[in-house]
Each structure stands twice: as C-alpha cells, then as structure tokens.
Amino acid sequence: MRPDTPAAHTTEAERLLRTAAQYPGDREPLYLQAAAHRELAGDRPGATALYDELLSGEPANPHLIRSLKAANLWEYGHEAEARAIIDGVRRARPADAAPWEITAQTLEAHDELEAAEATLTEAATLLLKAPTPLPHPTQSLVITRHRIRRMLALPHDDWDTLADRLHTAAVPLDELHDPKRLWSLGSEDPAELQAEITRLRSELGTYRTALSRPFPVAVLHWPKAELDELLAAYPELEAEYPTYRAHLTDIEASLRELSQAGTPNLGIVRATVPSYEAFAASESTRPSNADLLPQYATTLAARARATAWPPSRDADCWCGSEATYGECHGGTVSA
Numbered sequence: 001m002r003p004d005t006p007a008a009h010t011t012e013a014e015r016l017l018r019t020a021a022q023y024p025g026d027r028e029p030l031y032l033q034a035a036a037h038r039e040l041a042g043d044r045p046g047a048t049a050l051y052d053e054l055l056s057g058e059p060a061n062p063h064l065i066r067s068l069k070a071a072n073l074w075e076y077g078h079e080a081e082a083r084a085i086i087d088g089v090r091r092a093r094p095a096d097a098a099p100w101e102i103t104a105q106t107l108e109a110h111d112e113l114e115a116a117e118a119t120l121t122e123a124a125t126l127l128l129k130a131p132t133p134l135p136h137p138t139q140s141l142v143i144t145r146h147r148i149r150r151m152l153a154l155p156h157d158d159w160d161t162l163a164d165r166l167h168t169a170a171v172p173l174d175e176l177h178d179p180k181r182l183w184s185l186g187s188e189d190p191a192e193l194q195a196e197i198t199r200l201r202s203e204l205g206t207y208r209t210a211l212s213r214p215f216p217v218a219v220l221h222w223p224k225a226e227l228d229e230l231l232a233a234y235p236e237l238e239a240e241y242p243t244y245r246a247h248l249t250d251i252e253a254s255l256r257e258l259s260q261a262g263t264p265n266l267g268i269v270r271a272t273v274p275s276y277e278a279f280a281a282s283e284s285t286r287p288s289n290a291d292l293l294p295q296y297a298t299t300l301a302a303r304a305r306a307t308a309w310p311p312s313r314d315a316d317c318w319c320g321s322e323a324t325y326g327e328c329h330g331g332t333v334s335a
Contacts, residue, residue, distance in 0.1 A: 006311040009041035023278050029303060030061055032068065035178075044076040063094035074106060082106070090119060093126055096138035100127075101144055113152050120145035139166050143173065150177040170288050171198065200314040217258060218267040218301035219251050220293060223320060229273045248319050252329045255309050267306030268318050269297055 013034040020030035031050050036115040037049040049308055051069035066085050074082035086103045094100065100123035107116040120141060127138050134142070146163035149156075179262050222230060231238055241247045255266050279296050280287040300306065311318060313326030321328050 006041040006043075010043065012046040013037035013041065013043075015174070020254060023282075025278070026303065028054060035068065035072075039072055039075075039297075044072055047072050060095070061098075063089050063092055063096065063099040063312055066103070067099040067106070069104055069152075071106040071109075074110060079110075090122065095127070097123065097135070097141040101137070101141045104141075104144065105273075108148060113148055117145065117148045117152060117154070120148065121159075128159065128162075128255055134166075146173060147177040150174070151179050153179075178251070217263055217265060218253055218269045218297045218306045220271045220297045220300075221251055221268050221318065222247060222271045226272050230271075230276070230287075233273065234286075234288040237290060240293065242289050248329065251318075259310075266309045267301060269300040269306050270311050271296065271300070274302065275300075 013276060016030045016034040016037065020027045020034070020303060023030075025306070029052050035047040035050040038044070040049065048069060051065050051072070054065050055062060055069075067089050070085035070089070071083040073079075086106065088269070089099050089103050100119060103105070104116040104119040104123075107113075123141055123146060128134070140222055142159055142163045143166060146264050149160060164173050169176075169177075222241065222244075225246060227241055227244055251268065255268070258266055276296055277287050279299060280289070280292055283292060285292060307318060309318065310330060311325045314324050315325055317325045317328035317330070319329055324330075
C-alpha cells in the first residue's frame with residue numbers, strides 16, 4: 001500500500017534508510033527516495049539532512065542532489081540558500097537534463113517564469129547538440145520548456161517545434177500547455193469541463209507512458225576478476241560461463257541477435273560478486289541459482305546501471321580492453 005499520510009511517509013523513509021545500510025552500493029538512490037518521503041511527511045529539515053549526508057561524500061549525481069536540496073530548502077523559508085545552490089548548478093553546466101529541469105521547476109513554482117525559461121534554454125543549448133535520439137530526461141526538459149514559454153506567450157522556436165514532434169498524445173501540446181486552460185477549471189459549463197477532462201486524460205496518458213517506458217534490455221558483463229571470483233565461489237555456474245572469452249563472445253552475439261530482431265534500447269550492465277550476492281539474499285535464494293542471473297541484469301538496468309549498446313566504433317570497447325569497439329568486439333559490424 002502506498003504511503004498517504006505523514007506518518008506513513010516517515011515510516012517508508014526509515015525503511016529505505018535501513019535498506020541503504022544493508023546494501024551500501026545502492027545508498028544514493030535509496031537516500032534520495034527517503035528524502036522525498038521526508039519531504040512528503042513535512043520533515044523538510046530531515047530531507048535536507050539526507051541531501052547533506054550524500055553531498056558530504058562522493059555522490060554519483062551531485063548536481064541532481066543539489067537541485068533537489070535547493071527545491072526543498074526554498075519550500076521552508078531558505079530562499080537565499082536555495083538561490084545560491086541553483087546559481088551553482090547552472091554555473092556547473094551539468095551534462096544531465098534532470099538537474100536543469102528540477103531547478104527550472106523550482107523557479108517556476110515561485111513565479112519566476114523568466115528565470116525558469118532562461119535556465120531551460122541554457123540547458124537546451126548545452127544538451128541538444130548531437131543529432132542522436134534524445135534520452136527521455138532531455139525530451140522531458142524540452143517539453144517543460146515548451147510549457148513555460150507558452151505561459152510567457154513567447155513565439156515558437158525550433159526547440160518548441162521539436163517538443164511538438166516529441167509529444168505523441170492525441171491532444172496537441174499547444175492545447176495542453178494553453179494558459180487559458182486554467183480558466184476552465186472554475187467554469188460551470190459542462191462542455192468546458194468535459195473538454196478539460198479530455199485534455200487531462202491525454203496528459204495523464206503521456207505521463208503514464210513516460211513512467212512505464214521499458215528499461216534497457218540488458219546483458220550481464222562479468223569482468224575477468226569478478227568472473228573468476230564468481231566461479232570459484234559458485235562452480236555450479238560454470239555451465240553458464242565456461243571461459244571468460246566465451247562469455248565476451250556470447251555477450252556480443254546475444255546483443256546482435258536482439259538488435260537484428262528489432263529489440264530497442266539494448267545495454268550492458270557490469271556485474272560484481274558482492275552486488276550479485278546481495279541481490280540473491282534479497283530474493284531469498286542462493287547465488288548458484290542460474291535462473292537468478294537475468295533477474296539480476298534487469299534489476300541493474302532498472303537502477304540506471306546499463307551502458308547503451310552498441311558504442312560508436314571509435315569509442316572504447318565495452319569489454320574493458322584498451323582497443324576501440326571497431327577494433328575489438330565491433331570489428332565485424334558494418335559501418
């Protein structure tokens with residue numbers, strides 16, 4: 001049952017913190033979830049304490065944590081500190097879309113639409129240079145920028161046109177982001193209210209699609225030392241991994257087969273023995289159970305641990321050799 005009271009959110013936050021103590025490799029995402037529950041419980045100082053604890057170490061996503069901390073601080077009267085953090089995030093020019101969007105939404109929530117639009121435009125200038133398919137967080141940023149620009153009555157530019165193309169719901173994005181929609185919420189006209197319900201359902205469908213988007217179809221890669229340790233501890237898995245070289249060959253062959261079958265969003269996840277053992281314990285089974293391996297890969301991918309495959313031919317090969325992908329496992333892939 002999902003938490004729906006302050007006490008339930010506090011309980012869930014404490015559960016997540018206990019889990020983080022048990023699985024330190026997942027500490028950062030678990031702490032961020034716990035901080036969100038503390039915010040929902042009204043314990044904003046407690047949430048700030050968790051953000052500070054993460055930032056006191058060497059977090060994987062410091063800009064994301066700082067942007068979340070700024071949003072939280074502003075909500076309980078620490079506007080000056082929140083602004084300073086937001087300025088710092090913008091100066092750092094993060095390569096991820098999420099910190100940019102969170103800082104812009106914080107500014108928007110406090111009626112600073114011009115600053116929010118400037119933040120998102122700065123982010124778009126930085127992130128929308130490559131012609132490759134946009135990651136979902138960057139698509140979300142472009143659509144948020146479109147909404148804020150509609151509220152400011154700014155004319156469409158190229159990135160607004162891109163947002164229109166990215167939006168696939170039945171109701172056009174311009175209609176969803178029409179500021180006049182706010183007026184219909186107080187209307188007593190059944191036709192206006194029904195039209196608004198239709199728009200909201202379309203918008204909800206878009207969010208559901210985003211939230212349920214498939215995680216990468218990921219294949220496990222055990223580095224040589226990890227594979228040696230795994231097989232020494234669990235020789236029952238030798239049937240899955242007869243040799244390290246065969247393991248690498250099987251990874252590339254499996255991914256090519258999936259690609260040829262039209263499977264999108266392929267990736268590789270790096271496996272470690274401690275992480276695998278912790279996962280087996282969480283599933284109440286032994287690591288020697290080979291059926292656990294694909295579940296472990298899916299879980300790592302769901303935690304954003306997957307590296308997209310294939311890399312470019314000039315990039316380092318996924319296997320960890322010092323050769324490029326084109327010279328190594330991508331050597332037989334046509335350019």
